[in-house]
Structure formats: C-alpha cells, structure tokens
Amino acid sequence: MPPAPRSPTAVYPLRLADLIYPEGHPRYCETGPVFAFLVDHPDGLVLVDTGIGPPHQLIDRLYKPVRYPLDEALAGLGLAPKDVRLIINTHLHFDHCGGNQFFPGRPLLVQRREHEAAGAPGYTLPHWVEFSGANYRLLDGDSELMPGLRVLPTRHTPGHQSVVVDTDNGAVVIAGQVTETAADFEAEQEESSIQKLKSFRPVRVFFSHDHATWPYG
Template structure:
C-alpha cells in the first residue's frame, strides 16, 4: 500500500478521574482521553481533540490531567495546521477541548449536538463558538470522504456520532467515541443483540438500535474515547 493508504493512529490526550458517584462503585476510576488521527488520500482527519479548559467546579470534580494536543500531534509528526477535518463524537469539554486550535478548519457535528451545546448546561461555550469556528453540520449519516462516514450513535448525548473508517483492504474500523464507555460494554451489547436475534427467552438486556447499523459494516476493530481496550470479533476474521 502506498503513502496515502488509509490509516488510523490513536492519540493519547491525558486522563481524568471519574468520581465514585458516577462509576456506580465504591471507588473513583481513572479514564483515558483518546483521540484518533485518520490519514486518508483526501487529507488528515482528527476525531476528538482532548480536554478543554473548565471552570473550577468541573476541575475539582474530574481532576483532569491534560496532554497538550500540539505535543500529542507532534509525536505523530503532525501539527494542528496539517489537520483538514475535525470530527467530534460529541461536544462535552473532554472531547472538543482542542477545537479552538482549529479556526477555519471544518468541524463536523450533528445538528442536534451543536444545538444542545449552544443551549447551555452541556459544555463550555468558549470551546463551541470561538473566533474562526467553522461547523459542518450533519443530520444523520453522512459520507465525509470516500470510505469515511459518520453514523449517529445517540445515548451518551442525543447528538453523539461515531466514525466508520473503511481501509484500502476493505476492512472497517469504528471509532465509537463514547457510544459505549468501554469495549466490554460494547461487546456485552452486541451479545445481547445476538441473543435476542437468536430467540433467547427474556429477560435480556436492552441494546441501542444503532448497533444494527454498526454491525452492518462488519467492523474488525472498534475503538473508544475513554478505553484503550479494543473490541474485536470473536469469530474468524479476515485480517
């Protein structure tokens, strides 16, 4: 494959501490903040941009440890100016924090998500409407570049979206963002869907209807914003 083959690289942008009140357990949990750099013949795409500046209350609640986006991109041989397209899975401050580094660069967001972000109480407005911001709003599925498609995966927020990346060899990867918090949760949901499809008697857990759409791409890897684990199918895989 040539220099311009489609490739995905994970970018580590730090971590935050999710307090016990949010983990459902006795202890807090330290969670990764991961972005993804997609190289494509049409350019460089960045999926999520890290943890933004927050107010003192939010800082104290989540205690984020940020890795500056320019430093993280430099490790991949890239500068913010090299990015042709930004996609945010959603617009909470730990996913769009680096967006103000991209004036003039199109930022792809679901219309519902942008409306929620501008409606107050969702995020920090200076991360949403900054000098030079340029949104490319989509409602539902959209092909951004050949083989690169956003798919709505609502749940964490109403306007949450994931990115499907079709490689040159035909294999699909899904950048799921926070569609599920962990690879394990995604795997459990897929198994719930399978059990329901095979007629297993209830009770069975509910699963998101968009799982049908993601499964239709037959992804070989599903990657997440807050979990460095990767979901892979258990059956025979090509590649």
Template sequence: MADTVVRRVDLGYFIRPAAETGTGHPRVEPTLGYLIEHELGTVLVDTGMGSHPEVDAWYHPRRIPLATALKASGAKIDDVGYLVNCHLHFDHCGGNPLLAGRPVFTQRTELASARTTQDYTLPPLIDHPGARYEELDGETEILPGVVILPTPGHTAGHQSVLVARSDGTVIVAGQSHDNASLFTGDVLSQRAGVGHYPAWLHRILALDPRQVVFAHDNAVWTPGSSQVSAP
C-alpha cells in the first residue's frame, strides 16, 4: 500500500476581534483544511468559511473559494470522495454545500448541536440539498489507516483525524487547540503530570505522532523537544 499523503489547503483568513482574543488586540488567523490522499479515496478535512452579513461584519474574512484552494494544493472538487469537519462551526463547514452527496463523517453529538443550538453555526451549511451525514459515536476507522478520534473541548463533538504513514502518524487536530503552542503546553503538562489537559491527549501521544497540524495555525507541532516549527 502506498503511503497516504496529507496536504494543507489554504482557505483564507479572518480577523478575530479583540473581544475574543483575551489580549486587547485583534488577531489574524488562517483557515486551513487538509487533503488526505489515500489510495482508496481522497478525504477533505474542513471546507472553509460560510458567509453571513453579521459574520462578515464581525470577522472580516478573506475567503479563498474551495475550488481555487484545492487547485493550489494539486486537487479539484471532483477528487474529493469523503468529507470530515472537525466541528460544524461556520468557519469549518462553509464549503460543504459544494460537496453535496459525499459522505460527511461527524460525531452524532456534534450534528445534534449544530441542528438544535441557537447561534451555533449557519443552518444552511448543515442541512443543505444533498447533505449526507455518516453519524459516528466515537473512534472510527473510515479508510485503512485513517481514523477519526473524538477530541472534545472546543465543542462537545469536536474530532481529529489520525493518518498512519510509514514514517509515523500525522494528526489533523482541527481546533482541538487554537494553535500549536497551546497544544505544546498541554503535552508538557501531561508529561509532568500537572495542570489540566484533555483526557484524549493520552490516546494521541501514545501513537508517537510525527506531526500534529491545526485548523487555525500554520505552525506544526513536532515531538521530541516539543518545538513548534514552520511547515
């Protein structure tokens, strides 16, 4: 079996206002998806930002259309056979309607939240024409060596994707953490046995991942000295 390839997809950026950063200053954050090119099919993790006048006025997003973003990563919409959203907030499932008919793997609790919680997301992105959900209740292997793992925290139904390769596991961690530095902090807390860190972190670190990548950070976490390095 050929090694599965993981490619980053640049879907644009938004400006998180000072009211949300905790620093008193706005912060520009990338919106990133990931192509998982498996010999049995291509999986896309996250599809970019949905549009709504209030969303646009608050976050001032710069969107890269999904077809354009995929082309820059060497793919096209027709190549995508499977879809995973780390969660269903507007900035992770904005391109889902363009992929109608593909299986969308999501935790059952996440889909329920998106459908029933006020202001959780943009409803037209969830039950659009042709939406096809594969509802999961926990860890699931969707292709050989491609495993969805619940990583709750940012939302109750947040999930990450584990990709097994011959040179080590790559974790597409979505928004399990806002950035690689916060992930590093939790790794160090887990190693030291102090502080608070998510219970699922043990599962990820037991895989001795080669890389962990994120939805809103261009940095990549690498093991060993817990360095954060540019891709």
C-alpha cells in the first residue's frame, strides 16, 4: 500500500497508544488514546510529543497500555524517525516524553519551567527525560520556532506548552493536555489558557488524549 499523501505545512495526528486510567485518576477505568503529532513544515518535520515509550513494569501495571510503535506511525506517512528535524514536548509526563530516547542528539524543545519540574520525585520517569544524547533546548515563554510555528505556555503542568501551526486553511492548535477532551475545551470557555488558544481563531484543535477535535467535526 502506498504511503498516505502529505501536504505542505500540515498536522498529522499519530495514535501511539491506548491506556486504561488507573484508580485515583479523574478518568478512572476509562480507556483513552495517546497521540503525538507530526507537523510537516517547509523548514523540516517537527514531532510534537513522543508517546509512552518502551515497556515499563510500573507503567504497564497501572495503565495497561497497548502501544502502536512510533516508527510504524511515521511509516504510514512514508517517513522514518531519522526524517524528524526536532521534537517539541508539550510537557514531560511519561506518556508525552517516553519516546524522546529514540532521538539522541535531536533538539528537544521544552519550557525551562517544565524541565525543572521534571526533576521532582514522582513527576515523571527520570531516565525517559535524561538519557545519553538528550539535547534539550529550554524555552522561556512564547516562542516562534519557525515561521508560522509557535509555542505558548498553557495550563496543566508548571511548564506545559501548546503549539500553534499556521496552515493554508488557518491556524491549527495542538493543545496537548490543556484539557483532557474536546468537550472540556468547549465547556471551559472562560479559562485563560483556552481563551489564549482560541484567540488564534483555530480551524482545528487537537488533544493528546481525545479522538475528538474542536470544533467538532
């Protein structure tokens, strides 16, 4: 089967896992997806988040993930990990940075506050953040990384960031985990991070843990 066609400056969701939320989580017993996103930009391919990563005893016991390998997701677009120019982590929880280790030497763009927070006990899996070849580029607030590709701090963790991509059809937002679902994004109209993202008048908003997008469609 030939790879799916790609268009310039486009955003492609990559489903990397399904997991079951454990006891104590607001979505306890629900099954939810884990998405990364590929931005096909004229200046290079950008990967937003890298998924859960390899098998891990604690993660697998708590979340019972079903993994869909990142290299296979990229192959569906006719690509390989070596084609990715840089990685943006919305934040450094295990299900967003687990695949960073497969990109040694590649720039990993994260907010400075998030990188500092990730050093706290219990915040994440430290060896999935700091590994041989880790090449973090620390950001301080809003940043334009390439023409029409910017990140801005939003809620969820101390240094969570969302991504805004200009496309021919309008702005596309990769919200990350600013809300768990598209329905929450719709319901929480007055929250400052949501207002900030909506100020770009996005034609589509993607979420890390929801198949649905906003506006619905």
